[in-house]
Every structure is written in C-alpha cells, then in structure tokens.
Amino acid sequence: MRVGYLGPPGTFSEEAVARCEAVRGAEAVPFPTFADAHEALLRGELDAALLPIENSIEGAVSAVLDLLVHRPGARIRAELLLQVRQHLLARPGTRLEQVRRVLSHPQPLGQCARFLRARLPAAALEPALSTAEAARKVAAGEPDAAALGPRRAAERYGLEVLAENVQDSDENVTRFVLLAREDAPPSGADRTSIAFTLDRDRPGGLYEVMGEFARRGINLSKIESRPTKQAMGHYVFYLDFEGHRADPAGASALEGVREQVHELHLLGSYPRTGAPV
Numbered sequence: 404m405r406v407g408y409l410g411p412p413g414t415f416s417e418e419a420v421a422r423c424e425a426v427r428g429a430e431a432v433p434f435p436t437f438a439d440a441h442e443a444l445l446r447g448e449l450d451a452a453l454l455p456i457e458n459s460i461e462g463a464v465s466a467v468l469d470l471l472v473h474r475p476g477a478r479i480r481a482e483l484l485l486q487v488r489q490h491l492l493a494r495p496g497t498r499l500e501q502v503r504r505v506l507s508h509p510q511p512l513g514q515c516a517r518f519l520r521a522r523l524p525a526a527a528l529e530p531a532l533s534t535a536e537a538a539r540k541v542a543a544g545e546p547d548a549a550a551l552g553p554r555r556a557a558e559r560y561g562l563e564v565l566a567e568n569v570q571d572s573d574e575n576v577t578r579f580v581l582l583a584r585e586d587a588p589p590s591g592a593d594r595t596s597i598a599f600t601l602d603r604d605r606p607g608g609l610y611e612v613m614g615e616f617a618r619r620g621i622n623l624s625k626i627e628s629r630p631t632k633q634a635m636g637h638y639v640f641y642l643d644f645e646g647h648r649a650d651p652a653g654a655s656a657l658e659g660v661r662e663q664v665h666e667l668h669l670l671g672s673y674p675r676t677g678a679p680v
C-alpha cells in the first residue's frame with residue numbers, strides 16, 4: 404500500500420502517516436504540495452493520501468477543502484487528530500536575537516502568530532511549501548533564518564530547537580483525512596462529510612438542510628463555507644454529521660438534503676476518532 408503525504412520527510416504530515424492505524428505498514432510517499440499528492444491518488448499511483456483539513460487554532464486548510472470539491476474522485480476513508488507542537492528551529496549556535504527571517508508553511512506561521520509578534524517582531528515571515536522544506540532551507544542557508552516546525556524536522560536536517568512549544572495555545576490539534584478510492588464500511592461510530600451548494604435565490608435553504616439532520620436527532624460536528632470560485636456570494640458548504648451514509652437515519656437525512664440543495668458531494672463516511680494522538 405502506498406500513501407501520499409506533504410513532504411519532504413520530517414513534516415507533521417509524515418508523523419500523521421506513521422501514527423495512522425488505517426495505513427499501518429504502508430509505504431509513505433512524499434509530495435511537494437497537497438495537490439500533487441491528491442492528483443497522484445486520482446491517477447491511481449497511490450492507494451491513499453493523508454491530508455490536513457483543519458486546525459484548532461488556524462481553522463480550515465482551505466487548499467485541501469477546495470480539492471475535495473473541485474477535483475472530485477476520492478473519498479474520505481479515515482480521520483486522525485494530531486497533537487501539533489511547533490518549535491523554532493535554527494542552525495546550531497544561532498541565538499534568538501540573530502533571527503531576521505522565519506520560514507514555514509503558512510499554517511504554522513498562523514499557529515504561532517502571537518509568539519512571532521512578541522519575540523521576533525522585526526523578523527520577515529517567509530512562506531514555505533512545508534515545515535520540513537523550511538527546515539531544509541534553513542539548514543542550507545544563512546544563519547539569520549529559522550524555521551517553525553516539528554522536532555523531527557530538526558533531527559532530520561541537523562537543526563537545533565531555539566524555542567520550544569511556541570504555538571499560540573497548548574491545544575493545537577490538526578485533523579487529517581485519509582483519502583482513498585472508497586470510503587469505509589459502517590463501524591457503529593462514524594462520521595460523514597458532505598459538501599453542497601444551494602439555490603441562491605431561495606430563502607431558508609441552509610435552514611432546511613440543517614432541519615433534515617435536526618429532525619432525525621443527528622448531531623452535526625462541523626460546518627464551513629468556501630467560495631465556489633464562480634461568483635461573488637456563491638458558496639460551497641462543507642458539513643460533517645455523526646453517523647454513516649448507509650445508516651438508516653443517515654441515508655434518509657441525505658435523501659432529504661438532496662431535495663434541498665443544488666449540488667451534493669458525498670465526501671465519505673469513516674470511523675470517527677475522539678482523542679488526538
């Protein structure tokens with residue numbers, strides 16, 4: 404089994420693959436971007452791809468949400484909550500006062516915004532493709548640069564931890580989804596993800612969709628919106644509910660939803676996880 408993830412080795416995504424029960428023993432294959440891993444899955448070169456979808460501090464990983472709807476063809480088969488600890492990594496011997504540039508993936512730059520403002524207010528923030536890519540650049544570059552990322556990136560690229568646990572809250576959790584060709588069979592404790600668009604000129608559309616779940620006592624665990632990319636004010640809604648699309652209640656709610664929406668995407672049903680790893 405081959406599982407794609409955001410590389411190079413040393414990222415949080417690589418750690419997520421290592422900790423994901425659903426892909427135990429699989430070969431982990433790094434890609435430079437989420438879109439590259441997703442495309443390789445759609446082309447049949449991978450069995451699965453593990454991608455981050457939301458973070459408890461920074462919110463949606465919008466590039467991944469967009470792929471689910473705009474490049475359809477994969478289904479969510481599992482989810483994983485990863486405890487994320489960000490550290491400031493630099494070449495051995497660097498002092499905090501010397502740091503003029505901080506490199507990382509945009510998500511960690513956001514997760515550590517308070518630390519950066521308080522301790523490195525003059526540093527330039529430079530987006531990188533991933534935390535490990537940032538660490539690799541810092542290791543190869545000037546001593547005035549540091550990277551935000553996991554300890555495993557420091558170990559892999561020969562950097563030192565200059566400041567540890569610098570995320571804005573102790574509770575920093577990223578939710579990953581495992582995309583595959585098919586979603587998972589019912590387990591008894593599942594979650595289902597859908598995405599839909601509404602007819603714009605109909606009042607109460609979103610209310611009616613929510614009603615399909617409320618009426619059947621189905622708990623919703625998330626709602627989010629993203630632009631359709633076609634017109635201002637036209638949105639794709641992403642909704643997660645507890646239950647499987649094949650459960651009697653889930654199936655009947657989805658039938659009801661189908662009648663209320665313009666376009667419906669079934670993103671997948673999969674066992675829901677509780678605690679972060």
Ligand SMILES: O=C(O)C(=O)C[C@]1(C(=O)O)C=C[C@@H](O)C=C1
Pocket residue numbers: 409413414415416417455458464487508510511532533534535552577
């Ligand atoms: O850059 C990495 O290390 C990643 O795996 C990406 C990513 C993300 O995009 O959310 C994954 C988990 C953390 O939230 C920070 C970064």
